[in-house]
Amino acid sequence: MRAHRYQQIAEDLRRRVEAGEFAAGRLLPSEAALSGRYKASRVTVRKALEALRADGLVESRQGFGWFVAADPLRQTLGRLGTIEGQLAASGVPSERRILDFAFLRAPARVRAVLGADTVLRVRRVNLADGEPFARVTVWCPEALGSGLSRDQVAASSFYDLLDVRLGGATQTIGAAAASAADAAALEIPEGSPVLRCERITEDADGRPVLLAEHVFPAHRTEFVVDLPHPEASISPSGLRLVE
């Protein structure tokens, strides 16, 4: 693959900024220093930096220097970031508490989606800063989950643990009233509004391998999607009526 030099540099800088190598508000190395480090001229380095500024990732002031933009978080959202990434970027401690780890007969809905009679079901609560913000249930065919232990699931992400090449996913977001179980797990009143997301993940061959349901308290979460091109309608994209 071919790319212009300034594109490579912009990519590398973006990676380092997003990885938090330069804390928010802190100065980046000067153009001259970057020029030396990347063995590229100042013009090239500036092009890369200006590309990052166009994305709102960094800013500059004459005579002062380049610094990480005060609000790099919005940028993460534009790229469809995940909450984990957001939390990590802002330094909020996050935690996952496993409530339940069991192999059982698949409920009808799960069997219909995954096409497996016996499944691994993991239920957990995600916490940010000690407060629960998501109640998660993941189903996975026994064939894929049989090698997993409760400790593994607690420590790592399903995506890392499963030994399959993943394909795409379909995500469905709806609103609902909190069930008793939701209310208990999320410490909110029963019946209060929640966002309910169901995600079906497929492997590279299009076979569904994971079914995940996430329930978020409405007052703490919202779904953001950037549409780079205008649609022909004023209505929200992707919404559909259900029966």
Added chain:
Amino acid sequence: MRAHRYQQIAEDLRRRVEAGEFAAGRLLPSEAALSGRYKASRVTVRKALEALRADGLVESRQGFGWFVAADPLRQTLGRLGTIEGQLAASGVPSERRILDFAFLRAPARVRAVLGADTVLRVRRVNLADGEPFARVTVWCPEALGSGLSRDQVAASSFYDLLDVRLGGATQTIGAAAASAADAAALEIPEGSPVLRCERITEDADGRPVLLAEHVFPAHRTEFVVDLPHPEASISPSGLRLVE
């Protein structure tokens, strides 16, 4: 049937591009390099590349190079239908009832987004098969909306009426409990869960031109998004915590 050389090359390039050998937005080898690789003249290579451009697969800029045009986000968006489209496709009669058409001082939130003191506010209810399924409020700067009439808004879409080149949009989806106004308009109990979508539409220069709020009853609507590529996390994409 004998395939011309440039057709063979176009086929091979198409295969490689579609296989993801060159990521979106990245440069292809130069015409000279391809000419050497395929042992064909630059004219022939160009014919092949122009055939791919006709299909919208690649683009070129003089002095810059050929690059893959396929924007993965755009592909995702291509699959996002709107409710209107869904209704039209299924033959359900839909209707828009204007509740309110007025120029007024912008509330703080609207002023902050649109940067205008006086705005046009249009409130309406969308109905499918005679039943309300969305309560919509649209704000638009007076400068843009001053030429509009209530009848125009009732008959056409805002996108058609506004004489601006539209850029992208940001869509935020959250859950909430139905307010009294929501409940009355949508014929649902007050406090029942609703999906609340806010969309900020910008013109080609990035200036916000429209702020739209859509409220849907949760039991009738859900949001679907296809993710062609797996994410590094199991969590729903685009979700964020709000404060």
Added chain:
DNA sequence: GCGCGCACTTGTCTTCTACTTGTATCATGT
């Protein structure tokens, strides 16, 4: 404390080279 200058930074410009696409012309072989 105050002003000044020094070192350093970004902003902007020029000049030059190398490379790429855009376009045209002419020759050649099937």
Added chain:
DNA sequence: ACATGATACAAGTAGAAGACAAGTGCGCGC
């Protein structure tokens, strides 16, 4: 007639190197 090859030139971009202006921060001398 048409695809292809070879070649040439125009126009645009990337990049290196350098110069200068303008803004910032800091320490020094007063």
